[in-house]
Amino acid sequence: MNATPGPTPTLVLVGHGMVGQRFLEALAERGLTATHRVVVLCEEPRPAYDRVQLTSYFAGTSPEDLSMTDMAFIEEHGIELHLGDPAETIDREARRVTARSGLAVDYDVLVLATGSYPFVPPVPGKDAEGCFVYRTIEDLLAIEAYAKNATTGAVVGGGLLGLEAAGALKGLGLTSHIVEFAPRLMPVQVDEGGGAALLRTIEGMGLSVHTGVGTQEVVVGADGAVTGMKLSDGSELATDLVVFSAGVRPRDQLARDCGLAVGERGGVSVDERCRSVTDERVFAIGECALAADGRVYGLVAPGYEQAETAAATIAADEASFTGADLSTKLKLLGVDVASFGDAHGTTEDCLDVVYSDSRAGLYKKLVVGRDGTLLGGILVGDAEAYGTLRAFTGSVPPVSPESLVLPAGAGAPAQLGPAALPDDAVICSCHNVTKGTIRGAVTEHSCTTVPEVKKCTKAGTGCGSCVKVLGQLVTAELEASGVEVDKGLCGCFAQTREELYEIVLALRITSYRELLDRYGREEARGGEGCEVCKPAVGSVIASLAAVIGASGYVLEGEQAALQDTNDHFLANLQRNGSYSVVPRIPGGEIAPEKLIVIGEIARDFGLYTKITGGQRIDMFGARVEQLPVIWARLVDAGFESGHAYGKSLRTVKSCVGQTWCRYGVQDSVRMAIDLELRYRGLRSPHKLKSAVSGCARECAEAQSKDFGVIATSNGWNLYVGGNGGATPRHADLLAQDLSDAELVRLIDRFLMFYIRTADKLERTSTWLERIPGGLDHVRDVVVHDSLGICDELESLMRAHVSHYRDEWAETINDPEKLARFVSFVNAPDAPDPVVGFVPERDQMKPDLPLLSIGVRRPSEDDVLEGSTRR
Amino acid sequence: MTLAPETPAPQTPAPQTPAPGTTGPKVRLRLTDDWFAACDLGALLPGRGVAALLPDGGQVALFRDRGGELYAIDNRDPFTGAAVLSRGLTGSHRGRPFVASPLLKQRFDLTTGQCLDDETVRVATYEVKAA
Ligand code: SRM
Ligand SMILES: Cc1cc2nc3c(=O)[nH]c(=O)nc-3n(C[C@H](O)[C@H](O)[C@H](O)COP(=O)(O)OP(=O)(O)OC[C@H]3O[C@@H](n4cnc5c(N)ncnc54)[C@H](O)[C@@H]3O)c2cc1C
Ligand code: SF4
Ligand code: FES
Numbered sequence A: 001m002n003a004t005p006g007p008t009p010t011l012v013l014v015g016h017g018m019v020g021q022r023f024l025e026a027l028a029e030r031g032l033t034a035t036h037r038v039v040v041l042c043e044e045p046r047p048a049y050d051r052v053q054l055t056s057y058f059a060g061t062s063p064e065d066l067s068m069t070d071m072a073f074i075e076e077h078g079i080e081l082h083l084g085d086p087a088e089t090i091d092r093e094a095r096r097v098t099a100r101s102g103l104a105v106d107y108d109v110l111v112l113a114t115g116s117y118p119f120v121p122p123v124p125g126k127d128a129e130g131c132f133v134y135r136t137i138e139d140l141l142a143i144e145a146y147a148k149n150a151t152t153g154a155v156v157g158g159g160l161l162g163l164e165a166a167g168a169l170k171g172l173g174l175t176s177h178i179v180e181f182a183p184r185l186m187p188v189q190v191d192e193g194g195g196a197a198l199l200r201t202i203e204g205m206g207l208s209v210h211t212g213v214g215t216q217e218v219v220v221g222a223d224g225a226v227t228g229m230k231l232s233d234g235s236e237l238a239t240d241l242v243v244f245s246a247g248v249r250p251r252d253q254l255a256r257d258c259g260l261a262v263g264e265r266g267g268v269s270v271d272e273r274c275r276s277v278t279d280e281r282v283f284a285i286g287e288c289a290l291a292a293d294g295r296v297y298g299l300v301a302p303g304y305e306q307a308e309t310a311a312a313t314i315a316a317d318e319a320s321f322t323g324a325d326l327s328t329k330l331k332l333l334g335v336d337v338a339s340f341g342d343a344h345g346t347t348e349d350c351l352d353v354v355y356s357d358s359r360a361g362l363y364k365k366l367v368v369g370r371d372g373t374l375l376g377g378i379l380v381g382d383a384e385a386y387g388t389l390r391a392f393t394g395s396v397p398p399v400s401p402e403s404l405v406l407p408a409g410a411g412a413p414a415q416l417g418p419a420a421l422p423d424d425a426v427i428c429s430c431h432n433v434t435k436g437t438i439r440g441a442v443t444e445h446s447c448t449t450v451p452e453v454k455k456c457t458k459a460g461t462g463c464g465s466c467v468k469v470l471g472q473l474v475t476a477e478l479e480a481s482g483v484e485v486d487k488g489l490c491g492c493f494a495q496t497r498e499e500l501y502e503i504v505l506a507l508r509i510t511s512y513r514e515l516l517d518r519y520g521r522e523e524a525r526g527g528e529g530c531e532v533c534k535p536a537v538g539s540v541i542a543s544l545a546a547v548i549g550a551s552g553y554v555l556e557g558e559q560a561a562l563q564d565t566n567d568h569f570l571a572n573l574q575r576n577g578s579y580s581v582v583p584r585i586p587g588g589e590i591a592p593e594k595l596i597v598i599g600e601i602a603r604d605f606g607l608y609t610k611i612t613g614g615q616r617i618d619m620f621g622a623r624v625e626q627l628p629v630i631w632a633r634l635v636d637a638g639f640e641s642g643h644a645y646g647k648s649l650r651t652v653k654s655c656v657g658q659t660w661c662r663y664g665v666q667d668s669v670r671m672a673i674d675l676e677l678r679y680r681g682l683r684s685p686h687k688l689k690s691a692v693s694g695c696a697r698e699c700a701e702a703q704s705k706d707f708g709v710i711a712t713s714n715g716w717n718l719y720v721g722g723n724g725g726a727t728p729r730h731a732d733l734l735a736q737d738l739s740d741a742e743l744v745r746l747i748d749r750f751l752m753f754y755i756r757t758a759d760k761l762e763r764t765s766t767w768l769e770r771i772p773g774g775l776d777h778v779r780d781v782v783v784h785d786s787l788g789i790c791d792e793l794e795s796l797m798r799a800h801v802s803h804y805r806d807e808w809a810e811t812i813n814d815p816e817k818l819a820r821f822v823s824f825v826n827a828p829d830a831p832d833p834v835v836g837f838v839p840e841r842d843q844m845k846p847d848l849p850l851l852s853i854g855v856r857r858p859s860e861d862d863v864l865e866g867s868t869r870r
Numbered sequence B: 001m002t003l004a005p006e007t008p009a010p011q012t013p014a015p016q017t018p019a020p021g022t023t024g025p026k027v028r029l030r031l032t033d034d035w036f037a038a039c040d041l042g043a044l045l046p047g048r049g050v051a052a053l054l055p056d057g058g059q060v061a062l063f064r065d066r067g068g069e070l071y072a073i074d075n076r077d078p079f080t081g082a083a084v085l086s087r088g089l090t091g092s093h094r095g096r097p098f099v100a101s102p103l104l105k106q107r108f109d110l111t112t113g114q115c116l117d118d119e120t121v122r123v124a125t126y127e128v129k130a131a
Helices: A018-029 A051-059 A071-076 A137-147 A160-171 A192-204 A253-257 A300-314 A386-392 A401-405 A435-443 A450-457 A467-480 A497-507 A512-519 A533-548 A565-569 A592-605 A624-636 A668-679 A740-757 A764-770 A774-782 A790-803 A807-812
Strands: A010-014 A037-041 A080-082 A087-091 A096-099 A104-106 A109-112 A116-118 A131-133 A152-156 A175-180 A208-211 A215-220 A226-231 A236-238 A241-244 A248-250 A282-284 A328-332 A335-341 A351-357 A362-368 A374-380 A426-428 A579-581 A608-611 A617-622 A649-654 A688-693 A707-712 A715-720 A732-738 A837-840 A843-846 B026-031 B034-040 B049-053 B059-064 B070-074 B089-093 B096-100 B107-109 B128-130
Touching: A010 A018, A010 A104, A018 A037, A018 A071, A018 A300, A051 A137, A051 A160, A087 A253, A131 A137, A137 A160, A137 A241, A152 A160, A160 A175, A160 A241, A192 A208, A192 A335, A192 A351, A192 A362, A192 A374, A226 A241, A282 A300, A335 A386, A351 A401, A362 A401, A374 A386, A386 A426, A386 A467, A426 A435, A426 A467, A435 A450, A435 A467, A450 A467, A497 A512, A497 A533, A497 A740, A512 A533, A533 A790, A533 B089, A579 A624, A592 A608, A592 A617, A592 A624, A608 A843, A617 A624, A624 A807, A649 A668, A668 A688, A668 A707, A668 A740, A707 A740, A715 A740, A732 A740, A732 A774, A740 A764, A740 A774, A740 A790, A764 A774, A774 A790, B026 B059, B034 B049, B034 B059, B059 B096, B070 B128
Parallel strands: A010 A037, A010 A109, A037 A080, A109 A282, A131 A241, A152 A175, A152 A241, A175 A208, A649 A688, A688 A707
Antiparallel strands: A087 A096, A096 A104, A116 A248, A215 A226, A226 A236, A328 A335, A335 A374, A351 A362, A362 A374, A579 A617, A608 A617, A707 A715, A715 A732, A837 A843, B026 B034, B026 B128, B049 B059, B059 B070, B089 B096, B096 B107
16 A cells, blocks of 8 residues: 655644644644645544543543544544554655555654653563553553452552542542552652642542552462562552553654654654654654653643644744643542642742641642742642632732632631733633633623633633633623623522522511512513522422421412422322322331232222332322322321422431341431431422431442431441432531431531522532532531521421421312312313323333424334343 | 324313302313313412313313413423423513423423424414403
């Protein structure tokens, strides 16, 4: 195979990584793809993807999600992309690149963007089965597969990537170790103090850290697989898997082989225009290049700048790359770590300002020049201020540096907003976007949202660390240009849910209409409201009913019109218009007699039954007019509403606990029942879930709940803010070793504080992440009573508990309410003919109508292989 | 096989005109040539709907807003096929009354039947009055 340069010059790009892709985009932007034939040799089996976000694969991001390559772009620009076909040789005399497949391309311009390879220290056993590196999607797939049969993993290297890899191993369920030769973690980014804060936090997460020791040998078993590691202090570490993450080296072998100059420690030597110092037809960009300032950059932002520079040079535009900022902000294993500017204070005569709180895992250091210029800094544990601080680097900030690092609460923290930044401050260092450009996007390009500004300026589309500041800037700019940034609940109310709660509580407002007409937006007053604020206000009134003197019964008077359909029928609407019925089964404990009643009812009404994920039984397929009859029987047998329909307490799951389980240390079932009965019926911004485990084995999965309780030999540990669902979050420990009474009191306060301050449809997990001060603030308020509101929170809860009544019992005894449970107002007993069922697996399922909108025809392929059709 | 009858089979009891003896105005809607009495006006809670069965087996969703205005649209949610629009929450958007489907939350203009979230979709509306 052969290809000679025709009339159009040929440009060959070797390496299709992050920088390579950016280079292609820069070519296209400059019209060079139209004037050149562009050939790309890509070693990996897939086109360029987001290596920076690699670890998010373990959080469920698929390789496809990580892709940075839009195939339409490649096609549109006529780019010849060869996947899985690396360049093997370069003949600079003949100007020809030959790939592994034999494909030979003659070039006019050659661009090397081959990136780096992970450095593996030359220790014996390094190639054994079970040794990995951490660089590509393929590496991750291999680690994931191997980890299935492993219990322990060790990472060699405690730098940025090492910590990420260790976090990934932990996420795969392995006991994880980090072995770092330097005396501290992340030696490049942080100093001793920062390393110490990081160490405590990371050890606190259950990872074992071994600093100041080297790896001497990988110990291999008889079958050739890793069994452990020998360390330089003479100790041995048993492990099934080793990931080397001891730094990277530029991939410059191709360049070396064809006689291009490379640096002493590697990297293709290039000038300020990213052109090889040896051959002006060859460029090198990204991690394989040794820049004109004598550095090899291991971050993506400088690589992007080099890509732009090379493309500009090829287009004969002025551009140069003379060096870049090494600022980084990361969330490693959930810990914020950031460093920027002269983080290590190497500038002559500079001074440090340090704040450190080892108890809280906080460490903040600013490096300041004699004249007050901010030179750089390190933030560990709380990197809130990173965006603004980085942008102020090189100038004298308008407030004292001390006030910038003090935590909220200690002294007066300076709220130095991005408004104070000069226009030329770089906000997004990945894409080198200044504050001025972002403001321009709002004022000149009429962007009104963050996604629009991202699209317009590229800011925030790299590592994402600047998105917060970006949001603040966009808001500030919109406000300045007179566009009101609406924080209101919906089109009817300019207030947030929290503000409406305060209004309802303070003024004892019991009617939605009154609230809308007095406090709604001008144009909404006197109107109908909307489907957003009606249930939200309905929920606020219901949570406060006992205190403000409203009826605690959600179908009473005007309240009935505010409820979502599920609350309105006290059941969950299903896709064909029928309903499901979920009686409360506190703690998941149920006597045989009651099980039989459920069985009989389901049989008599022909309902589909299923055990739910919340330790109770759901009966599906009830018609609206059947609900009262079904509930009359349930109430009669001692059941009450399970509130499966409400934004309210769902279930408190339990494990069997001390009573039966050989490990149990407390009676978890009793506590779960007590909690479920205490908080049943409590309306809240979103649903509430809870669980109680009888010991640390945690069979009830309490740490995935809004409030979870785990027994200890001394009492109970309370965890809050857990969540399953689409964005799972492990709950945080709020308090330890509580007595029964202390536990209940703390939950009372926690729930009432959440109900008071959360946004509509905001679970405790998102609320905890959103509210200023996070968990620490919540702990201050509910444990230490820092706001002095705990008495009130407790009395609100007492009022709720004492006023609780079962909604279904109330409904079946109220003929006026029952009249609403009809299929048709003029034919109350006629079944809705649209609700139909067909048999499936010994029960039945909805018979869904064929629709013209959104139909998806089931195909044969939808049947799982080996599954039976019944 | 899942098939929805275009016109539901008339296995259902015939809709009743409200029992004699109940006084007060009725909600009436216009079917081809006469006014069909669907229910007592008192059966409509402001801001909430009810479903009524039509003589041809079809279903209508009836609403009343806080100003006393009445609306009638087809009860069938075109996005899911379920006859549930009467069970949605109502509201007003730029001065126009709407109901949001309780299933997937698409909103429908109560006066025109136009779906506010998908311009290609519309449900039938009926002329309605209290008399
Ligand atoms: C029935 C059940 C599935 C089952 O067959 O097991 C179920 C069914 C529904 N879930 Fe669930 N969830 C059920 C357990 C769960 C669990 C597991 C658990 O509670 O231990 C979770 C994850 C835990 C969590 O909530 O953190 C769960 C996470 C969700 C979510 C996502 C919540 C989130 O914060 O991301 C939704 C959507 C929502 O609420 O907005 C949801 C919403 C729903 C709704 C209400 C959707 C809807 O509006 O129609 C389903 C209706 C139930 C019905 O018609 O009766 N369901 N759902 C389970 C009922 C438990 C119970 O007894 O009350
Ligand atoms: C887990 C992880 C996390 C990271 N986190 C961050 C971060 O938070 N912030 C940050 O700035 N940076 C981060 N980085 C570094 C960042 O990913 C790199 O700086 C960036 O990918 C460099 O881009 P590149 O195109 O130069 O190299 P690469 O993305 O490595 O691409 C080079 C490509 O060239 C291919 N190649 C090599 N030789 C040949 C050949 N002979 N023929 C054809 N193809 C060849 C390689 O297979 C590779 O696909 C991280 C890296 C990793 C691995
Ligand atoms: S959490 Fe502990 S007490 Fe409860 S069932 Fe599991 S092992 Fe037993
Ligand atoms: S700084 Fe990385 S995306 Fe903006």
